[in-house]
Amino acid sequence: MVTFLGLIAITFFIGRVVPIDPVLAVVGDRAPPEVYAKAKQEMGLDDSLPVQFFNYVIDIFHGELGTSVSTLRPVVDDLIRVFPATLELSTLGIIIGVLVGVPMGVIAASKQGSWLDQIIRVVSLLGYSVPAFWLGLVGLSLFYAQLSWVAGPGRIDIYLDGIIPTVTGLMLVDTLIAGDWDIFKNAISHLILPASVLGFYSLAYIARMTRSFMLDQLNQEFVITARVKGLPEYIVIWRHAFKPIAVQLITVIGLSYAGLLEGSVMIETIFSWPGIGNYLTTALFNADMNAVLGATLVIGAVFIGINKLTDILYRILDPRAR
Amino acid sequence: MTQFLDWLRDETPTSRRQARWGGAFRLALALRKNHLAMAGLIIITTLILFAIFAPFIATHPAIQQDLQGRLSPPSFDHWMGTDELGRDIWSRIVYGSQITLFIVFLVAAIAAPIGLIAGAVAGYFGGWVDRIIMGITDIFLSMPKLILALSFVAALGPGIQNAVIAIAIATWPSYARIARAETLTIRNSEFIAAIQLQGASSTRIVFSHILPLCMSSMIVRVTLDMAGIILTAAGLGFLGLGAQPPLPEWGAMISSGRTFIFDQWWVATMPGLAIITVSLGFCFLGDGLRDVLDPKQGGR
Numbered sequence: 001m002v003t004f005l006g007l008i009a010i011t012f013f014i015g016r017v018v019p020i021d022p023v024l025a026v027v028g029d030r031a032p033p034e035v036y037a038k039a040k041q042e043m044g045l046d047d048s049l050p051v052q053f054f055n056y057v058i059d060i061f062h063g064e065l066g067t068s069v070s071t072l073r074p075v076v077d078d079l080i081r082v083f084p085a086t087l088e089l090s091t092l093g094i095i096i097g098v099l100v101g102v103p104m105g106v107i108a109a110s111k112q113g114s115w116l117d118q119i120i121r122v123v124s125l126l127g128y129s130v131p132a133f134w135l136g137l138v139g140l141s142l143f144y145a146q147l148s149w150v151a152g153p154g155r156i157d158i159y160l161d162g163i164i165p166t167v168t169g170l171m172l173v174d175t176l177i178a179g180d181w182d183i184f185k186n187a188i189s190h191l192i193l194p195a196s197v198l199g200f201y202s203l204a205y206i207a208r209m210t211r212s213f214m215l216d217q218l219n220q221e222f223v224i225t226a227r228v229k230g231l232p233e234y235i236v237i238w239r240h241a242f243k244p245i246a247v248q249l250i251t252v253i254g255l256s257y258a259g260l261l262e263g264s265v266m267i268e269t270i271f272s273w274p275g276i277g278n279y280l281t282t283a284l285f286n287a288d289m290n291a292v293l294g295a296t297l298v299i300g301a302v303f304i305g306i307n308k309l310t311d312i313l314y315r316i317l318d319p320r321a322r
Numbered sequence: 323m324t325q326f327l328d329w330l331r332d333e334t335p336t337s338r339r340q341a342r343w344g345g346a347f348r349l350a351l352a353l354r355k356n357h358l359a360m361a362g363l364i365i366i367t368t369l370i371l372f373a374i375f376a377p378f379i380a381t382h383p384a385i386q387q388d389l390q391g392r393l394s395p396p397s398f399d400h401w402m403g404t405d406e407l408g409r410d411i412w413s414r415i416v417y418g419s420q421i422t423l424f425i426v427f428l429v430a431a432i433a434a435p436i437g438l439i440a441g442a443v444a445g446y447f448g449g450w451v452d453r454i455i456m457g458i459t460d461i462f463l464s465m466p467k468l469i470l471a472l473s474f475v476a477a478l479g480p481g482i483q484n485a486v487i488a489i490a491i492a493t494w495p496s497y498a499r500i501a502r503a504e505t506l507t508i509r510n511s512e513f514i515a516a517i518q519l520q521g522a523s524s525t526r527i528v529f530s531h532i533l534p535l536c537m538s539s540m541i542v543r544v545t546l547d548m549a550g551i552i553l554t555a556a557g558l559g560f561l562g563l564g565a566q567p568p569l570p571e572w573g574a575m576i577s578s579g580r581t582f583i584f585d586q587w588w589v590a591t592m593p594g595l596a597i598i599t600v601s602l603g604f605c606f607l608g609d610g611l612r613d614v615l616d617p618k619q620g621g622r
Contacts, residue, residue: 006461010470014477121358125609129549129601133560134576134594137583145584262466266557280469281561284476296473300465307464 005057007300011293012056016049060297066290070283075294078279083298084169085155086268086275089195090260096199097206098253104203105210109218110237120207127204132263136197136270143193151189153272160186194271201263202256209252213245247318254310258303352614359610365603372419380413385568393586403588405578411588414570415596421571422600425486425555430544432490437497438540442528444498445505456502459495467492471554475563482571485564489554493547500543504536538615546608549601556597572597 031039047055059065065075108120143149151157155171164171164178172191175184217223218241226240227233265277272278276295283291335341353359372379381401388408396403402411444455462470467489474488508514509532517527558564559573567574572593579590 002457003461003464006457007464010461010465011473014473125602125605126598128605129553130598131553131556131560131573131576131594133557133573134590134597137576137580137590138594141583141587259466262468265468265472266560269561280472284472284561284563287476289476292473292476296465296469299469303466304464 003304004301007297007304008057008060009053011297011300012053014296015289015293065294065297068283068291068294069288070286070291075291078291079276079294079298081169082274082276082279085171085273086261086264086277088170088172089191089267089273089275090198090257090264092191092195093198093260093263094202094253094257096196097202097256100199101203101206102210102249104207105212106214106237106242108207108211109214110233112215120211124204124207127201130200132197132201132266133270135200136194136267139193139197140270150193151186153190153270155190155274156183156187157190194267194273198260198263198267202253202260205256205259206249206252210245210249213248214241217241217245247314250317251310251314254306254313258306261299261303349614353610356610356613358606359613362603362606362608362610365599366607369419369423369600369603372416373423376416376420380410380416382410382413384414384417384570385409393582393589395586396588402592403586405575405589406582411575411592414575415572415593418570418572418575418593418596419600421482421565421569422552422555425482425489426548426551428486429490429493429551429555430548432486433494434497434540434544436490437494438501438533438536439528440494441498441501441503442505442532442536445502446509446524446528446532452502455498459498462492462495463499465492467550468554468557471558472561472563475558480563480566482565482569485555485558488558489551492554493551496547497540497543500539501533501536504539505532508532508535542608542612542615545604545611548604548608552597552601552604 063076065079067073068075068078071078104120104123108117111117140152144152160183164174164180164183167174167177171187172184175181175187214237218237220241223236223241226236231240261277264273264275265280267273268275268277269281276299280292280295280299282288283295329340330344330347332340332344335344353363386409388404390408391400391404392406392408394400394404394408400410400412402415404410405414440455440459444452470492471485471488474491475484478484478487514527514531517531522531555564556571556573556576559571560577562574562577565571565574567578575593576590576597579586579588579593583590
C-alpha cells in the first residue's frame with residue numbers, strides 16, 4: 001500500500017516537472033490571459049502542491065486517469081482495451097521460459113563443469129546482453145521474411161480483424177469460444193515469435209537461478225543417501241533434489257513474470273502488438289502525458305501486485321516460511 | 323623483476339602500499355585463471371581502445387554521406403556495408419563506442435556514489451533515517467527500470483544527457499540496498515567501536531572506514547549492471563529518446579535500419595552485434611570478479 005502511494009507520488013512528480021504546460025494544451029497558445037487563468041483554475045492547477053497531490057490520489061482511487069490527448073478517450077478505457085494483448089503475450093512468454101529454462105538449469109547443475117554447463121551459462125548470459133528489440137527484428141527477418149515459418153507483426157492477419165467477437169480480449173481464448181480453428185491457428189502463428197523472444201529473457205534468469213538452487217541441493221546428505229541406495233540418477237535429480245527447490249522457483253518465476261512487462265514494451269513496438277507497451281511508447285511520441293502516466297501507473301501496480309502475490313504464495317506453499 | 327614479485331607475494335607486508343599492491347596482484351592472478359573473465363576484460367579493453375583511437379581505426383568519417391553508395395552490402399571498401407545515407411557502418415560503430423562508454427561511465431559515476439552514500443548512511447545510523455531512505459529505494463525498486471527511465475525521459479525531453487540522468491535515477495536504489503547490507507555487517511564490528519571511542523565523527527567513520535569496505539561488492543555489482551545500462555540506453559536510443567541523429571549511437575542505428583531489415587539486413591544487424599559483444603564482455607568480467615572477490619558465491 002505504501003509502495004503504491006510512493007508509485008503515485010513518482011508519477012505525480014514526473015507529471016509536474018514536465019515542460020509541457022497542460023493548460024496551454026487545452027486553451028491553445030493564443031488564449032487571452034483571463035481564459036488561461038480560468039482554465040487553470042478549473043483544472044485545479046492553482047491549488048497548492050499537497051492539495052493537488054491529494055486530489056490526484058483521490059482521482060486514481062476512483063479510476064480516473066484523465067483523458068488521452070491522442071485517442072480523445074478516457075485513459076482507463078484505453079488501458080482496459082490494450083491490457084489483454086500484453087497479458088496474452090507475457091503469459092505465453094513465461095510458459096516458454098519455464099518449460100525451457102527449468103530443465104536447462106537442472107541439466108547444467110547435474111553436469112556441473114561440463115561443456116553442456118558452459119554452453120547453458122553462455123546462453124543465459126546472452127539473455128542479459130542481447131537487446132530485445134534487436135532479437136525481435138532479427139527474428140522477424142529470419143522466421144517471417146526469409147523462412148515464412150510464422151506470421152508477421154500484429155495479433156492476427158488484417159483481413160481476419162473484427163470477425164471474432166471480443167469476449168475476454170485474449171485472442172486465443174476468444175477464437176476458441178467462437179470455435180474457429182483457422183483463426184485460432186492464425187493467432188498462434190502471430191503470437192509464437194514475440195512470445196518466444198520474450199520467453200528467452202525469462203529463460204535466462206530462470207535457468208541461472210535453477211542451476212544455483214540445484215547445486216545447493218545436490219550437495220545435501222539426503223541426495224547422497226539416495227545415490228548410495230542405488231536409485232537411478234533421474235529419480236535422484238527430479239524426485240529428490242528438484243522437489244524441495246520447486247517452491248523457491250515460484251519466487252523466481254513470479255519475479256520474471258513481472259519483469260516481462262518491462263520486456264514487452266520493446267517487443268510490442270517491434271511486432272506492432274497492440275498492448276500496453278505499444279500504447280506507452282505511442283503516447284510518449286504524442287507527448288500525451290495522461291496516457292504515459294496512466295500506463296506507467298498500471299504497469300507499476302501490476303508489478304507490485306505480482307510481487308506481493310508471489311510472497312503470499314511462497315508463504316502458503318513453504319511450511320518453513322509460515 | 324623477481325625482487326618485485328617477491329615484494330608483491332610477501333605474506334607480511336610492511337607498508338600499506340605493499341599490502342594494497344599485493345592484494346591487487348593476488349586478485350589479478352585469480353582472475354587470470356578464469357577464461358570467461360579474461361575474455362570480458364579483453365573485450366572491454368578493446369572497446370576503450372576503440373573509443374580513444376576512433377579516428378585511426380575508423381575507415382571513414384562517422385557522418386560523411388554518400389548517397390550514390392547508400393545501402394551497399396558489406397564489401398572490401400565498407401566492411402559492414404553502408405546505411406540509408408551511404409555512411410560507413412563500421413566507422414559509425416567505432417565512433418559509437420565513445421557514446422556507449424560516455425553513457426556507461428557517467429551513469430556509474432552518478433548512480434554508484436549516490437547509492438553508496440545513501441545505503442551507508444541508512445545502515446550506519448539506523449532508526450528513522452534508515453526507514454525513510456529504504457522506503458524511498460523500495461518505491462523505486464518496485465518499478466520496472468525501463469518504464470521508470472522511459473517516463474523520466476518523457477518528462478525531461480529526449481537527448482543523451484537526459485537519458486543518462488533517467489537511467490541513473492532508475493539504477494541507484496539497488497546500489498543503496500547493497501551498501502546498506504554491507505554496512506549492517508560492518509557497523510557492529512570492534513574496529514568501528516574502537517574508532518568511535520577515539521572520538522571520530524560519524525562523517526569520518528562512514529566515509530573513511532565504512533565506504534572503502536563496501537567497494538568490492540559495489541564494483542562487482544556495477545560491472546554486472548553495465549550490460550543492463552547499455553541495453554537500457556540502446557533501448558532509449560532505439561525509441562528515439564536517447565542520443566539524437568546524426569550521432570552514431572548503436573540503438574539509434576538499429577532503429578534507422580529497422581525499415582530495411584528484410585532486404586538490407588546489415589544496417590540493423592551490425593550495431594546489434596556490437597551491443598551484444600560489449601554487454602557480454604561486461605557480464606563475463608562481472609561474473610569473474612564476483613567469483614574472485616566473493617568466494618562464497620563461487621561457481622554459481
